[in-house]
Structures are given as structure tokens and as C-alpha cells.
Amino acid sequence: MTRSRRVLLLNAALGLGIAWFCWVGAHVPWARSDGDRSTYDGPRNREPGDGRGPFDRGDDAFQAVAVSWVAVPFLLLLAAGVALRWRWPRAAFVACAVGVGGFFGVTTFFGPVLLALALTVYPMAATLPVRRWVGLLALLVPVVLAAHHGEAYLGALDPILYAELVMAVAFAVLPALLALLRRGRREAVLRDREEDRRRTAYEERLRIAREVHDVVGHSLSVVTMQAGVALHVLDKQRAAGTPVSPEVSESLEAIRRSSRDALAELRTTLGMFREPAGESRAPTAGLDRLDDLVGALRAAGRRIEVVRPPDPGPPLPAAVDQAAFRIVQEGLTNVVRHAGEARATVRILRERGALVVEVSDDGPGAPRLEEGNGIRGMRERAASLGGTVTLGAGAHGGFVLRADLPLVDLDHPVTA
Incomplete structure (x- = not known):
């Protein structure tokens, strides 16, 4: 009973x-x-x-x-x-x-x-x-x-x-x-329990922010400094008449620019962790930075093609825009780490009320079917918006990452 x-x-x-x-x-x-x-x-x-x-x-x-x-x-x-x-x-x-x-x-x-x-x-x-x-x-x-x-x-x-x-x-x-x-x-x-929970979560965010800043921030600063030193040495060699490959200069410049941008973004993100309410009005990375992301990889010698609809349509909800950019970023990182010199293609389109993000390559796909922290993070981002992430081998070989993110915003609904 x-x-x-x-x-x-x-x-x-x-x-x-x-x-x-x-x-x-x-x-x-x-x-x-x-x-x-x-x-x-x-x-x-x-x-x-x-x-x-x-x-x-x-x-x-x-x-x-x-x-x-x-x-x-x-x-x-x-x-x-x-x-x-x-x-x-x-x-x-x-x-x-x-x-x-x-x-x-x-x-x-x-x-x-x-x-x-x-x-x-x-x-x-x-x-x-x-x-x-x-x-x-x-x-x-x-x-x-x-x-x-x-x-x-x-x-x-x-x-x-x-x-x-x-x-x-x-x-x-x-x-x-x-x-x-x-x-x-x-x-x-x-109320007391909720306040204790919030205080504990805030203290944990501060601890994580300190750890990430000390480890990742220091490493990025060193990478930026070393790339700058290498570029300075190349400039001196070029002035002395020593032949220098232009690809080396472009790669070092891309490394310095990417590390500097990553460090700035890291500081912005850690600033959000330090907000008492866990929120910040600082702008977050979205698809408007996709050209910079692809440009840095192209400067490093990667072949990447971006396919977008000619009409961008209504503005994306902020959460969807940020999640789409992070998924593309992680997908291209996986291509660089696992696909060798394979060519990558990024497709972004709207269909049936959802934003579809697809990152594919023509390299070997089977060895990357094992999911790591990056793929779990993408799944969590998509799931928080009611979307899904699917991975697998492409129809003509290679590896395909596809994310379907519903275009739903509580204040401003967006339709495809």
C-alpha cells in the first residue's frame, strides 16, 4: 500500500x-x-x-x-x-x-x-x-x-x-x-543548505580556476614567449643573409598567435569561474571566430574547407553558437592529432529546426572510434541543449563527427 x-x-x-x-x-x-x-x-x-x-x-x-x-x-x-x-x-x-x-x-x-x-x-x-x-x-x-x-x-x-x-x-x-x-x-x-551548496561550489570553482591558471596559463605563456624568440632569431638570420624557409616563419607566427589568443580566452573563461553566481557577461567564443580558427590551421599547412549556406539566417542563440564553435574546435583538433595530413571539411547548415555541425576528413577513421575526454565533452555540450553527437566512419572513408543542436531559445525562438 x-x-x-x-x-x-x-x-x-x-x-x-x-x-x-x-x-x-x-x-x-x-x-x-x-x-x-x-x-x-x-x-x-x-x-x-x-x-x-x-x-x-x-x-x-x-x-x-x-x-x-x-x-x-x-x-x-x-x-x-x-x-x-x-x-x-x-x-x-x-x-x-x-x-x-x-x-x-x-x-x-x-x-x-x-x-x-x-x-x-x-x-x-x-x-x-x-x-x-x-x-x-x-x-x-x-x-x-x-x-x-x-x-x-x-x-x-x-x-x-x-x-x-x-x-x-x-x-x-x-x-x-x-x-x-x-x-x-x-x-x-x-535556504541554509542551498547557501552552503553555492558557497561550496564557488570555492570549488575558485580552486579549479587557480589550478588551470597555474598549469595551462603558464604553459601557454611559455609557448608564446618561445615562438616570439624563434621569430626574433629568424629575423636576425634573415637580416644577416642566411636563407630562411617562409613556412617556418608562418608556422611560428601561427603558433604565437594561437597561443596568445588561447591565453586571452583562458583568462576570460577563468573570469567566469570567479563570478559568485557562476555567470559572466563577458563575450564567449562563437562561430564568428571560425575563420580565425581555420586560418590558424591553414597557416600551419592544414587543408581545411568550410561549407556554409549563403544565407546565414536569423542569429543563433548564444548557447548554441558557443557549443557549435567548441564542437568544431574539438573536431579539428582530433583531425590534427589523429588524421595525419588528411584534408578536413567543416559543414554548418540548418535543417528541421536544428543547427547541424559536421567535421569530416579523408584520413583513417577506425583508430579514433575510442572516445576520450574531448568527445565526452562534446556530447555533454550537445546534451545540455537537447542535441546529440554522432561519430563514425564516413561513406568514402575517413572519420565524420556530426552534432545536431536544436535551435530553441526560451526568449527568442529561432527557426531554420
Whole structure:
């Protein structure tokens, strides 16, 4: 049996128990046969038959009250409200208020029945915002007035009416206050946990940023410096009349430019890690830098072809633009590392509401089917956007990397 069913059965039993108790309690002789509401205040030298106690056996003693069967439907409605109080809190409270008011209308005021109202107020205060249920507490007034429907001005001249109103409000407000206090404490604990999680994540980002800066940043700085030194030596040799291959100068210049750009981008990315909220307004790399990426590889002697549609179409969402560039960058890196002198082709097109990024080559593809961190990173980037990455051998040999990225932006939808 599921937990929700157990809770429903327990509350149903509780509601029926309260209804039975109210039915039995309504038959207790709370009033004398002449209608006087005098209450029993102890024996204190009273003689039997003086008519002032519930256990008196005199002619004017307290008599058992005959309760009409009309009260039964109201008691069942009360029980239903208690049973369903966690599933439909507001409807359960209204049903319980109608049941209690109807019970008062056909019997008389019976304080313990207000326990049912208290039980239905608590779930409202525990699960709903205050503005959605506080107005329903106004039903307490007609509920109490129902017990005085036979009196002049609905019992407005009877001081007991106001005592009963105070009792009804107390029965309803105290559980609500307890529920609000408990919910406030629970929300405070959740806020503290979330703050601790954010602080821990921020500290971890700072640690990663320091490590990456110390390792990668230092290495890129050394590469840039060494490339600059080599170019300076080549310039001196060229000035001295020593023949120098132009390919060497172009390769060294490409190395220096690429390492310098990578270092600048690394600093920008690490700056995002240092933001407390994990966000930064600094521009990120997108497909607008594709020409620079391809140009650097071409300068190093690589044969790379870029295929794009003549009409670029609407601007890409920022997340898709960045992911597409990173996937192309990783795909070309894999070509350089694994495909030897193979020729690479980059295709970027839109089809069926998605941006398709494809990097292929004509080199050997089988040895690269094993996935490493780079391919896992591409899959994660695509999956975060609801896209996919597929890899495999091409139709005419080589290796093909394809990413399908949905063109969906919550603020500005883009269609192909």
C-alpha cells in the first residue's frame, strides 16, 4: 500500500471517529428539560432534585437531548473533509465548515466538534501560501452563528456567542500558526543548505580556476614567449643573409598567435569561474571566430574547407553558437592529432529546426572510434541543449563527427 493511501485511510478513520464522537456527545444532557443552559459545577451541598446538576434525578433534572437524524449527513460531510484534508486542503476545509455549521444548526454548540476544523486548517497553512486560504477563515463566523439560529438576532445579545467565536478562532488559528512556524523553519533550513551548496561550489570553482591558471596559463605563456624568440632569431638570420624557409616563419607566427589568443580566452573563461553566481557577461567564443580558427590551421599547412549556406539566417542563440564553435574546435583538433595530413571539411547548415555541425576528413577513421575526454565533452555540450553527437566512419572513408543542436531559445525562438 502506498503512503498516500495509508494517509487517506488514517484520515478517513480519524474523520469518522470525530463524527461518531460528535454524534454521541450531542446526546449528552447538556441542557435541562426547560431549556436552561446551566452547567454542572460540582455537588457542593446540593440536594437531589434541586435541578442544578446533570446527575440530578429530580423532575426538572437535565434530560438527554434527542438529536435529529438530519445531523448525520453533516457529520459525514465533516468526516469527508477530514479524510481529504491533505489531498484538497481548501475544499476539505469548506466541506468541514459546512458540516460543522449544519451540525450546529440541528443540535446546539458542541465545542469538541471544532477539532475537525482545526485538523483541516493545518494542511492549508502547511502547504499553501497564506493569501490563498486566510480568507476562508471567515467561514468560522457563520459556523458559530448557526448554533444560535433560533435566537433573536442570531444570538448577538448572548455573551456566550462571543466566547464561542473566540473558541472557534483559537481552534483554527493555533494550528495555522504552528504550521506556518514549521514551514518557516523548514524553508530556512533549505535556504541554509542551498547557501552552503553555492558557497561550496564557488570555492570549488575558485580552486579549479587557480589550478588551470597555474598549469595551462603558464604553459601557454611559455609557448608564446618561445615562438616570439624563434621569430626574433629568424629575423636576425634573415637580416644577416642566411636563407630562411617562409613556412617556418608562418608556422611560428601561427603558433604565437594561437597561443596568445588561447591565453586571452583562458583568462576570460577563468573570469567566469570567479563570478559568485557562476555567470559572466563577458563575450564567449562563437562561430564568428571560425575563420580565425581555420586560418590558424591553414597557416600551419592544414587543408581545411568550410561549407556554409549563403544565407546565414536569423542569429543563433548564444548557447548554441558557443557549443557549435567548441564542437568544431574539438573536431579539428582530433583531425590534427589523429588524421595525419588528411584534408578536413567543416559543414554548418540548418535543417528541421536544428543547427547541424559536421567535421569530416579523408584520413583513417577506425583508430579514433575510442572516445576520450574531448568527445565526452562534446556530447555533454550537445546534451545540455537537447542535441546529440554522432561519430563514425564516413561513406568514402575517413572519420565524420556530426552534432545536431536544436535551435530553441526560451526568449527568442529561432527557426531554420
